[in-house]
Amino acid sequence: MAQVEIKSADEIALMREAGRIVCEILDELEKAVAPGVTTWDLDALAEKLIYAKGAKPAFKGYLGFPSCLCASINEEVVHGIPSKKRKLAAGDLMKLDFGVVYRGFFGDSARTVPVGKVGQEALALVNVTRQSLQKGIAAAVPGNRIGDISHAIQSYVEAHGYSVVRSFTGHGIGRKLHEKPEVPNYGSPGSGMKLRSGMTIAIEPMVNLGTDEVGLLEDDWTAVTLDSKLSAHFEHTVLITDHGPEVLTRRS
Template sequence: MSQVEIKSKDEIALMREAGRIVCEILDELEKAVAPGVTTWELDALAEKLIYQKGAKPAFKGYLGFPCCLCASVNDEVVHGIPSKRKKLVSGDLMKLDFGVVYRGFFGDSARTVPVGKVSREAQALVDATREALQKGIAAMVPGNRVGDIGHAVQSYVEARGYSVVRDFSGHGIGRKLHEKPEVNNYGPPGQGMKLRPGMVLAVEPMVNLGTHEVALLDDDWTAVTLDHKLSAHFEHTILVTEGGPEVLTRRA
């Protein structure tokens, strides 16, 4: 198994800064989410704020992705491309997946924002996905294994009648956006790489109201639920420490 990079104190300090910037910009984007706003306007705001804070976009140009923000609405699971034609309406679920590079280190986070008044069913899905991420984070203690994270997420989600997307996973993060190990949101406990202090992982459950299966749209980026039911997504960048997990992309 390939070696996973253990971050030094100096590297962790830079990743804390990257994480703080990601969180602050997501806070501003969340405030801007409202009926009538286009996903293109949200992306433009994200790009402006990135440069104001002395960072660079993590996603724009990555494998050819055209924007700073992945903006996925309703049945779009992840990697939605912002568009001037996509105007939010009350009842939508807006998924903001966003990252920056700061002095050579990446931060990555996602949240699902209800637009205006959403259905009880939609709100329950959002709440369960947010909590599933917390269950995954709680499993990130030294001596546990990567599989314990996915097991914690899957157990929580499926007990509530939802499904976990299997086509996308979390990942190590640092000098690259995607590093080893892969962090699945499902699977048996006690499997995979052992967690050690200094590891930094991006954990990101994507949870569907119906089937876990997804399909790719013709833009070759946007993944949608196969049954076109709602999906929610939350993500944090997390440091493993002797004292437990430290979330780098959470409000201080």
């Protein structure tokens, strides 16, 4: 079984800083989301704020990804590439997936932001996805296993009639953006790696209105729902402690 790095107190302090920076920048990006704004505008703002806060982009250049921000709209699930041609419109669901590196440690978070007034169907999907993340976080305690997180997310999502994306998972995080273990959004309770205090993981449910199946656009990055129905995405970087899960990318 793959070794998972248990973070020291000093390393956790740096990850808290990385997480704080991610949260603060996502707050500013969320404020900037509005009809007529391009995804390129949002990416430019993200990059400006990253360097202003003494951090570096986590995504730009990672495996060739060209931008600081993953900007995915409506049926786009994840990894959307910002574009000057892509303007937000009222009723869209804008998924902001974003990370930084701060003094060698990564923070990673995502949120789905309604653009202007959106329909009830879209709002319901967003709310269930957000709540499924909280269900997963609540299961992230020492002695539990990865499958307990996975099952908490899947069972909540499917009880509301939606599907969890299986092609992408959450992940360990620390000195690298993606570390062991993988954290799927589906699975059986009591399965997988046992959770230990000092582990840091990114939990990130991606939830679809229709089928869980996804395909890739011609840019080889943007994942979309196969049935073109809406998708929502939320993510937090979480520290597992003896006192319960600590969310590093949440407003303090």
